[in-house]
Amino acid sequence: MPGLERYVRPEFEQFSNVASSELTLDQWLALARRLNEIFATDAGISGLVVTSGTDTLEELAYFLNLTVRSEKPVVVVGSMRNPSALGYEGAANLLEGFRVAASEDARGKGVLVVLNDEINAAREVTKTDALRLGTFQTRGYGVLGVIDADRAVFYRNVVKRHTAKSEFDVRSVTRLPRVDVLMVYQGADGDLIKAAADAGARGIVMAAAGAGATSGTQQAGITYALKKGVLVVTTTRAGSGRIAPRRGPDAAQPARSVTDPLTAFERARRIAGEDLSPVKARVLLMLALTRTTDPAEIQRMFLEY
Numbered sequence: 001m002p003g004l005e006r007y008v009r010p011e012f013e014q015f016s017n018v019a020s021s022e023l024t025l026d027q028w029l030a031l032a033r034r035l036n037e038i039f040a041t042d043a044g045i046s047g048l049v050v051t052s053g054t055d056t057l058e059e060l061a062y063f064l065n066l067t068v069r070s071e072k073p074v075v076v077v078g079s080m081r082n083p084s085a086l087g088y089e090g091a092a093n094l095l096e097g098f099r100v101a102a103s104e105d106a107r108g109k110g111v112l113v114v115l116n117d118e119i120n121a122a123r124e125v126t127k128t129d130a131l132r133l134g135t136f137q138t139r140g141y142g143v144l145g146v147i148d149a150d151r152a153v154f155y156r157n158v159v160k161r162h163t164a165k166s167e168f169d170v171r172s173v174t175r176l177p178r179v180d181v182l183m184v185y186q187g188a189d190g191d192l193i194k195a196a197a198d199a200g201a202r203g204i205v206m207a208a209a210g211a212g213a214t215s216g217t218q219q220a221g222i223t224y225a226l227k228k229g230v231l232v233v234t235t236t237r238a239g240s241g242r243i244a245p246r247r248g249p250d251a252a253q254p255a256r257s258v259t260d261p262l263t264a265f266e267r268a269r270r271i272a273g274e275d276l277s278p279v280k281a282r283v284l285l286m287l288a289l290t291r292t293t294d295p296a297e298i299q300r301m302f303l304e305y
Contacts, residue, residue, distance in 0.1 A: 001095045008046070008102045020053030020060065020078075025176045025286075028060065032067040032170050039070040047073035047101030051094065054078040054127060054135070057113065061122035062280045065111035066287055066305060071164045073106035076122065077114050080133050089116070089133060096147045103152045109144065110162035119145040121158045123305075126239070126277055139240040161304045168287045177289040179203035179282045183237055184214050190221025197225040202293075203285040204230055207237040207278040226266045231289070231298060235273035235281045245272040245299055268295040274302050 004010060015031055016023065035048055052060055061076040068074050077097035079090030097114045100106050111122035113136055120138045129135040138144075145154035161167075180196040182204060196204055204225055208214060212234045214222065222232055234243050260267075273281040284305055288298045 001091050001098075004095055004098060007095075008098045010098060020056045023056070023060070028063050029170050029173060029176065031060075032064060035064065035068050035074060036070070036171075039068070039072060045072065047075065047106065049094070049097045049101050050074065050076045051097075052076055052078050054080060054115075058122070058125055058127055058136070058277075059279050059283055061111050061113050061125070063283050063287075065122040065162045066166050066168050066284065067170045068111065068163050069166065069169070071108045073101045073103070073109070074111045074163070075101045075106070075114050076111060079115070080131065080135060096152075099147060100152045105145075105152060105154050108164075109154070110158050112144065114147070117147050118143045119147065119152065119154070123158065123160055123162065123276075123280070128239075166305075167291070167301075170287075170290075173290050176286045177202040179205060179285045179289070181205045181207060181278045181282050182218075183207040183278075184209045184218060186215050188214070188216040188218050190217035190219065190224070193218060193221030194224045197228045197230045201225075201230060202289050203233065203282075205233045205235055205273065205278050205281045205285060208234050208243070209237060211236065211241065212243055222270075223262060226262060226269045229269070229293075231269050231271055231285065231293070231295065233271040233273045233281050233285055233302070235276060235278045237278065239277075240275070242275040243272045244274075245303075246270070265295075271295060271299050271302060276302070 016027060038045055057076060057078050064074055075097045077093045079093055081088045083090060093115050100112060100114050100119055106112060113120045113122055113125045115136050116133050120136055121144050124138040124141055125136050127135050128137050144156060145152060178201045180201045182192055184206060193204060225232055236243055288301045
């Protein structure tokens with residue numbers, strides 16, 4: 001990275017050396033604890049840069065966005081091309097990651113994802129293409145900023161809770177609870193939802209069709225899971241859009257009926273995933289379950305984070 005010393009005095013540490021898809025949830029916890037430890041013990045650190053493979057980068061970045069408790073920047077970077085490929089962009093992305101992490105304007109904006117000259121918020125960014133360099137995008141909302149020759153330029157702020165304002169503390173968390181993601185597709189069988197509940201899932205995220213529709217016998221599977229005490233979060237598989245919490249008399253109806261065998265409390269275990277992607281809703285639900293099993297509290301978290 002020619003010219004790096006113009007911007008920062010870098011220090012390097014290897015946490016692990018595996019493909020991003022091979023990272024375990026225990027390593028996620030260990031990484032969050034390590035980043036928090038660095039911020040707590042080294043007041044001279046201006047920011048941190050984390051390198052990651054791109055396959056699961058958005059999930060890792062959102063997890064850190066919820067668990068790193070500092071106003072100082074944390075920037076996650078990666079590359080789409082292999083270092084042996086012509087036009088490898090990894091060094092350029094890493095240099096820009098350092099520049100953003102050193103920027104005073106990056107403070108308080110949560111964990112940032114930097115690739116391809118663009119700055120995106122960890123909560124919002126999605127990998128949209130398997131191969132193209134411009135794969136990381138924020139659909140509907142746009143980038144937070146860009147990195148140009150003179151400086152990193154920000155155009156907006158992140159309004160959802162994150163990092164220093166997060167309530168999630170992983171210092172005493174030894175294991176994240178199991179949460180599975182299942183997709184809605186035409187004629188889907190609800191047995192997979194039942195199997196997840198029977199296998200010990202404490203939460204299930206449904207990547208629903210459109211604004212929350214299921215198909216086949218999936219509704220029966222969801223009813224089965226809810227009656228077993230599993231929380232079910234509804235998101236959309238569409239790539240963007242918001243799933244809003246239900247309102248009205250349905251939420252207050254206490255009695256069972258032939259058409260609706262669920263009690264009011266069982267129905268309350270249906271959580272609206274807001275505009276989070278299914279994989280990020282899983283991240284938030286795992287962390288939420290380390291603090292509470294109260295559906296109302298978890299719905300609040302989905303509204304705030």
